[in-house]
Amino acid sequence: MSKEKKIITMAEKAKTASRYIASLSSKDKDALLHRMAKLLTERSDFIQVENRKDVEEARKRGVSNALVDRLILDDVRIQGMADALLEIARLPDPVGVMDQFKIRPNGIQVGRMAIPLGVILMIYEARPNVTSDAAGLCLKAGNAVILRGGSEAFHSNTAIVEVLHQALQESGFPKEIIAFVPSTDRDSIHTLLKLNGTIDLVIPRGGEGLIRFVDENSRIPVIKHYKGVCHLYVDQAADLNMAMELLVNGKTSRPGVCNALETLLIHEKIAEAFLNRIEKELRLKDVVFKGCPVTQKYFPQAESATEEDYFAEYLDLKIAVKCVSSVDEAINHIEKYGSNHTEVIATQDISVAQQFIRGIDSSVVMVNTSSRFSDGGQLGLGAEIGISTTKLHAYGPMGVESLTTKKFVVLGEGQTRE
């Protein structure tokens, strides 16, 4: 059988298996998640032996220490993967939930019932924990999953999937519920992305290059986010102490993640006061500032910001700064340069806050809150399968509910239409 044919067959088997998993009870799904967690812990040594192969290969290829670190699986991290599955088991089952029930004038009852999407394709790079996290989340929502991890974690991913398959087999479930693509070339992705009759949704997670490749080649709906250029707008009515806490936390607590701040907008009326504080703020002393001319006037150590700086997702201890004359100018700046991820306003003026909430169409809009809270766990979704910065189907952090859709359920007593 050709490689392409093998992949198509695998996807079709996942489709068939998706009907099986869709019919499982919450109890059966949660028992399976518990078994998966238990086996991950029990077979931790096996996974680590396989993981070391990936780590050694990465070191040989001269991969940076930071990236090698993301790859390493030790006892603690494998326990973390198991714990994540147990946390998913504790979430309420999104499938079968009915809402919006109403009775029409002719007596028919109309409601909506959440059902699984079907087959979800996860394409991801680096961190091997995505293998068990994604499998657990898809399964909880009653979906089959096709996992296609990156070459750098191939041995680790293969080992994790072997353990997950053991859990499926011990539970008496078809192992095709969790399908794994045994190759890491782009041909296999190309083949998969054409299967729009078989696969219902693609979620790519990784660098902008991977995501763009998936988006441009997919015939299947894609949920993705390219980057997080998150803004903090410090309004003229801001509590400047609070605004400083939001800036420090948003920029420095974890600069390499997508919900870190990348641009600071300051109302010109408080620009001098706020920039003077920044100068004295010890916790910001390692941060490189790139500012507009007004910024530089009050804060001379700021370098000159270019157009590119306002588009940049630095993922580093750098921040672009611009002084604006109104909340409208701040909203327009975000509309032009933003990435629809997360925007924060610091203000004590409720009207300005309302204007900001209404005017910003990013997936997460915050008032007086650190951008670092913009993730599924922090916003109360339980575990997170990804973040969507496009508006269709899901927008913002996505929990298990995003892996379902809603069908109409209609109950009658023989009603017919005139």
Add this chain to the structure above:
Amino acid sequence: MSKEKKIITMAEKAKTASRYIASLSSKDKDALLHRMAKLLTERSDFIQVENRKDVEEARKRGVSNALVDRLILDDVRIQGMADALLEIARLPDPVGVMDQFKIRPNGIQVGRMAIPLGVILMIYEARPNVTSDAAGLCLKAGNAVILRGGSEAFHSNTAIVEVLHQALQESGFPKEIIAFVPSTDRDSIHTLLKLNGTIDLVIPRGGEGLIRFVDENSRIPVIKHYKGVCHLYVDQAADLNMAMELLVNGKTSRPGVCNALETLLIHEKIAEAFLNRIEKELRLKDVVFKGCPVTQKYFPQAESATEEDYFAEYLDLKIAVKCVSSVDEAINHIEKYGSNHTEVIATQDISVAQQFIRGIDSSVVMVNTSSRFSDGGQLGLGAEIGISTTKLHAYGPMGVESLTTKKFVVLGEGQTRE
């Protein structure tokens, strides 16, 4: 300016205008809908003069009477278009609705707010009333719309858009909120379908050929339905009188629409009794039956059904019939041959009904109700922009709510993340 460039510019202007309409109050949007309705009535003669050009051209091209009839606009139909806009004005505004509000342990409040999608591209054929219906629905949900109607209604559509633009101008709103593609070749569609940074959603309405073309060429998310192969399963526990009413209504009340019945599944234990009734049912005497061997045994006038019959959307007084040995077999048949539109079970057994509801993943599942109720108006959505038979974003009949998405709104008091 090249034609391609002109279309791109038009789309970009619609994008800019979408921010304007997104910020309008419910009152302003509803006043605009009222003005549009009033002007359609006032300028009815002008629209009819233009419409007659389309009708004459269609007659010259030898188009069937049925299709010519769909094209004709008279006073009554134009009043119907105006009334539809008034009905849309009466719907609650979906934009700005907040729900799912909760307070997290750290005190931040998290909710979801409905916001417009942005720019919606409608690509449609035939009926010119879609021009005002689609514009009204998109506008109500705070979106800009790009209308691309078919060549057969070009003069009518142009006239209707002229009237709608007059309403926008009299209200002091930018006319780019309702953009109209002034050409009907496929090149213009090709250009539009590439604008995934500018247009947020495409809704094609028309024949399967048009929809497939759009789906295969779009870089923008598409919401569509190809066909409605709706099933009625008459269970062994059905009330046979009720089942007969559902069959007659589903098949004969309007055979040419997508929610008409196309396949009848009968539990073999009541097949003889039910097929004997069909034979005597005068209201079914014009219907052609295509049956499986068991069907033919009890109902000899049925022709032999082929595999194609079970896939067929006849849109005619024809129906495929199959006898099955269980509700599971019925579910499997629907899974294999169905189109995810609407499926009905006739049964008095609540467990079987539950099994059918759980087992069917079509967009509308009905118990003891005519399939003909499967549309937005009948299910209580108000007006309908289309039906989706794919699971992402919207599934089943789509009302104005489907033209919005939800962003997260987070209210804090300076909370930062550890």
